[in-house]
Amino acid sequence: MTDWGQHLSKMRETAPLIQNITNYVSMNIMANVLLAAGASPAMVHAEEEAAEFASFTSALTINIGTLSAPWVRAMEGAAAAANKAGTVWVLDPVAVGATGFRRATGTKLLEYKPTIIRGNASEIMALGGMVASGKGVDSADSVEAAKAAADELANATGSIVAVTGPEDYVTDGSKAFVIANGHPTMPLVTALGCSLTGVVAAFAVGQPPLDATAAALAYYGLAGEVAAEMASGPGSFAVQFLDALHNITPEALAHGAKVQLA
Structure with missing residues (x-):
């Protein structure tokens, strides 16, 4: 039986520095999430230094x-530098199928070989070239519908691909896990999905990326379950969620992770 808590323990021992080129909506929330989890966030996106x-x-x-041409140049430069340094990097293709600019940017960033790709079902399907039914940044497709696209995308890119939703699916193209942790209130708090990408990156530092991603998804979903027990709505949930991320122990994750081979 896998001890999923060991991945949380190793992440906290390392306290990795995570550079995030993320959107305006999520910066503050994502930084707080990473701090609560035990990592160190850096919101560095300027083209001149990324x-x-x-x-x-x-x-x-x-x-x-929240794309713009200078940000895309910063993204490409940072991804190239990460590759050169052998650094883990995670792509979050938000609403990648919504516009031509997003589709072109997503395709271009795949050329830089992300270690991990994390998105909702519609995003993963669109990134893989399939017809998807996204509603802005929200998925209109099921995780089940995206599993084949995730496997194909993983095989085509060499990346770990994580599809997040009511149940999560993470695959390297041949081996896959389903993660059942989480709570329905989580999508009602803005930027929790974006922030999850940072937690996945933190877990993947110095750890096998497939197992680390599964552990990160279980940890995040478990925090949602714990927060929901104390919250009366989305506002109090957001506060309780940060506390849960901070307070969950490796032992609690080992006991509470709902991870199965797909």
Whole structure:
């Protein structure tokens, strides 16, 4: 039986520095989430310094939520620098199928070989070239419908692909896990999905990326379950969620992780 808590323990021992090129909506929330989990966030996106920073950070995340041409150049420079340094980097293809600019950016970033790709079902399907039914940044497709696209995308890119939703699916193209942790209130708090990408990156530093991603998803979902027990609505849930991320122990994760081979 896998001890999923060991991945949380190793992440906290490392306290990795995570560079996040993310959207305006999520910056503050994502930084607080990473601090609560035990990592160190850096919100570095300027074209003039993003690549330099990516050459020495522990891990990099790239989120295409609020795109602009200078940001895309920063993303490409940072991804190239991460590759050169052998640094883990995670792509969050927010609403990648919504516009031509997003589709082109997503396709371009795949050329830089992300270690992990994390998105909702519609995003993963669109990134893989399938017809998807996204509603802005929200998924209109089921995780089940995206599993084949995730496997194909993983095989085509060499990346770990995580599809997040009511149940999560993470695959390397041949081996896959289903993670059943989580709570329905989580999508009602803005930027929790974006922030999850940072937690996935933190877990993947110095750890096998498939297992680390599954552990990160279980940890995040378990925090949602714990928070829901104390919350009376989305506002109090957001506060309780940060506390849960901070207070969950490796032992609690080992006991509470709902991870199965797919």
